[in-house]
Amino acid sequence: MKVDVTKLNTVLVDYVLPFIGICAWLIFGLWVSSFLARLLYNGLSRRIGADTARAISKTVKFLLVVLFVISLIRGVGVDITAVLGAAGVAGVAIGFASQTSLSNLISGLFLVLERPFKAGDWIEVDGSSGYVHSVELLSTYIRTFDNSMVRIPNEMLAKSKLINYTKYPIRRLDIDIAVAYKEDAARVMRIFREVVTANPSCFNEPEPLIVFKGFGASSMEFLLAVWTDRTEMQGTRTSLMRDIKARFEEEGIDLPYQRVRMKEGSGV
Numbered sequence: 001m002k003v004d005v006t007k008l009n010t011v012l013v014d015y016v017l018p019f020i021g022i023c024a025w026l027i028f029g030l031w032v033s034s035f036l037a038r039l040l041y042n043g044l045s046r047r048i049g050a051d052t053a054r055a056i057s058k059t060v061k062f063l064l065v066v067l068f069v070i071s072l073i074r075g076v077g078v079d080i081t082a083v084l085g086a087a088g089v090a091g092v093a094i095g096f097a098s099q100t101s102l103s104n105l106i107s108g109l110f111l112v113l114e115r116p117f118k119a120g121d122w123i124e125v126d127g128s129s130g131y132v133h134s135v136e137l138l139s140t141y142i143r144t145f146d147n148s149m150v151r152i153p154n155e156m157l158a159k160s161k162l163i164n165y166t167k168y169p170i171r172r173l174d175i176d177i178a179v180a181y182k183e184d185a186a187r188v189m190r191i192f193r194e195v196v197t198a199n200p201s202c203f204n205e206p207e208p209l210i211v212f213k214g215f216g217a218s219s220m221e222f223l224l225a226v227w228t229d230r231t232e233m234q235g236t237r238t239s240l241m242r243d244i245k246a247r248f249e250e251e252g253i254d255l256p257y258q259r260v261r262m263k264e265g266s267g268v
Helices: 005-048 050-075 080-097 099-114 152-160 185-198 230-251
Strands: 122-125 128-135 139-143 149-153 162-164 170-179 209-213 220-229 261-262
Touching: 005 050, 099 128, 099 139, 099 149, 099 152, 128 149, 139 152, 149 152, 170 230, 185 209, 185 220, 185 230, 220 230
Parallel strands: none
Antiparallel strands: 122 128, 122 162, 128 139, 139 149, 170 220, 170 261, 209 220
């Protein structure tokens, strides 16, 4: 069986080599896009934060890939105008079908620019609370306190009430305490002041707030508000409650049953 060398050369020159060139160019384009995106992320992450740098690097990578694809199409001799026209029609159809994704994308960009939170912050939104794991273009992932992962669409974050518990370095811890009517209010407030002063986790500046709020149904109502480091909230809460109970027992002051309530970061 004889092989037609001329036809073989024609197939090789007209089809095989161009196909190999297209694949090589596409692989090169993907590698260059990923490499430049990584460089951009490394350069920006220290200056503007990891979340913003990640969003910018992904956007740049996408644009570079598009440019490589367009150059590839032009390189093989395809009319780029016709391709863009077809892409425009397809884009309209895809846009109608993916309005939610587009809304999440736009919301993600606003979140990156506004930066109401960052990776590692403790946030609460729509009943979900935990530490921010990552902020992506379409959604944000938070790790709950029981070590579950929750995906929240960025559109929901942009529209919902969002609480960032670790935005500022210090937090105010509010404790509502009810004391029996038979006790001396001035003495109770003095004990509160002594307990707070002796606690190393409570700040003297801003000054602690001790308020006699009024008379409840069966007890006097007090507010104890102290400032502490955001990382010491749980420890400060435990130590204050423990010390108050110990001092009250020492001083013979009664706490009515089910009359101790605590809030974090609220006003008077």
